[in-house]
Amino acid sequence: MDSTRLVVGEFQLTKDAKRNTTAKGRKTKEKQEDAASNYSFEVKIIKMDPINLEVDFLGFPVALINAYRRIILAEVATMAIEKVYMYNNTSIIQDEVLAHRLGLVPLKVDPRFFEFRNAVLSSSLTWVPIGNQTDIFKPANMGPLHDDILLAKMNPGHLIHLEAYAVKGVGSDHAKFQPGIASYRYLPEIQLTREVEGDQAELLQKCFSPGVINIVNKPDGKKVAEVNDARNDTCSRNVFEYDSIKDAVKLTRKTDHVIFYVESQSALKSYEILEEAVNLMIGKCDTLLTEIEKHVERTKD
Numbered sequence: 001m002d003s004t005r006l007v008v009g010e011f012q013l014t015k016d017a018k019r020n021t022t023a024k025g026r027k028t029k030e031k032q033e034d035a036a037s038n039y040s041f042e043v044k045i046i047k048m049d050p051i052n053l054e055v056d057f058l059g060f061p062v063a064l065i066n067a068y069r070r071i072i073l074a075e076v077a078t079m080a081i082e083k084v085y086m087y088n089n090t091s092i093i094q095d096e097v098l099a100h101r102l103g104l105v106p107l108k109v110d111p112r113f114f115e116f117r118n119a120v121l122s123s124s125l126t127w128v129p130i131g132n133q134t135d136i137f138k139p140a141n142m143g144p145l146h147d148d149i150l151l152a153k154m155n156p157g158h159l160i161h162l163e164a165y166a167v168k169g170v171g172s173d174h175a176k177f178q179p180g181i182a183s184y185r186y187l188p189e190i191q192l193t194r195e196v197e198g199d200q201a202e203l204l205q206k207c208f209s210p211g212v213i214n215i216v217n218k219p220d221g222k223k224v225a226e227v228n229d230a231r232n233d234t235c236s237r238n239v240f241e242y243d244s245i246k247d248a249v250k251l252t253r254k255t256d257h258v259i260f261y262v263e264s265q266s267a268l269k270s271y272e273i274l275e276e277a278v279n280l281m282i283g284k285c286d287t288l289l290t291e292i293e294k295h296v297e298r299t300k301d
Contacts, residue, residue, distance in 0.1 A: 008251035010240035053262040053270035072182040074172040088161040106145040186253035188233040201225035
């Protein structure tokens with residue numbers, strides 16, 4: 001598949017003109033047939049652990065990747081403290097500030113075992129203590145995700161006595177329910193248009209993130225710059241600040257290769273967060289298809 005690339009200029013992003021002119025002479029039908037036969041998708045897992053996930057999506061439209069990001073931030077559910085009953089607080093921190101801090105503490109509780117509290121019905125009435133929750137959850141697995149989050153500083157004689165109740169929620173209700181951070185970017189590409197040596201090579205290396213540009217010693221003793229790993233480039237465009245070397249580099253971003261990051265800040269592991277987002281997307285698609293089928297049936301009648 002002929003990839004589309006964005007050229008990173010000093011002040012703007014533009015499409016690669018050379019690549020866009022290669023297919024001008026083709027007919028529309030031929031373009032569609034070639035696209036259908038050559039189009040492919042690929043997913044590569046670069047890094048995966050309970051906290052961090054890095055995935056490469058090749059051939060996917062960026063709108064789909066952005067949809068996953070938005071679903072993670074707004075619709076993947078977590079548990080967070082919602083109600084705080086303050087019985088005694090003689091510390092210097094105000095009750096509402098302490099309650100707000102408690103609400104932002106990520107809890108080590110799997111939200112998939114709980115239901116949303118969207119409405120209060122008679123069926124919501126339960127007897128205290130609550131059933132067999134001790135059989136489902138181990139005490140060691142219930143509590144804050146981190147034990148070192150500062151809530152208040154206490155002076156001698158101060159006392160805080162409260163009860164806090166956690167509920168299931170999503171990021172569209174409040175940011176405290178967001179399961180983590182999700183972001184994406186296009187794969188960077190760096191091409192050296194001429195040989196860069198000596199002091200210019202060292203200057204070029206400093207313009208990019210560590211590991212992007214290497215300096216190689218040639219047999220004749222010259223120090224020459226070469227591209228080592230363009231993936232680590234943050235597209236800062238620092239190279240365009242120097243007239244002596246800005247003509248030696250062509251920066252592009254591959255639009256059909258999207259790097260997707262997920263960092264968990266909840267009980268859900270990074271890959272479980274993406275899995276939940278994909279399942280929510282599938283549910284949305286099913287709902288849309290069902291509504292389309294209903295509309296088609298009504299028009300037939």
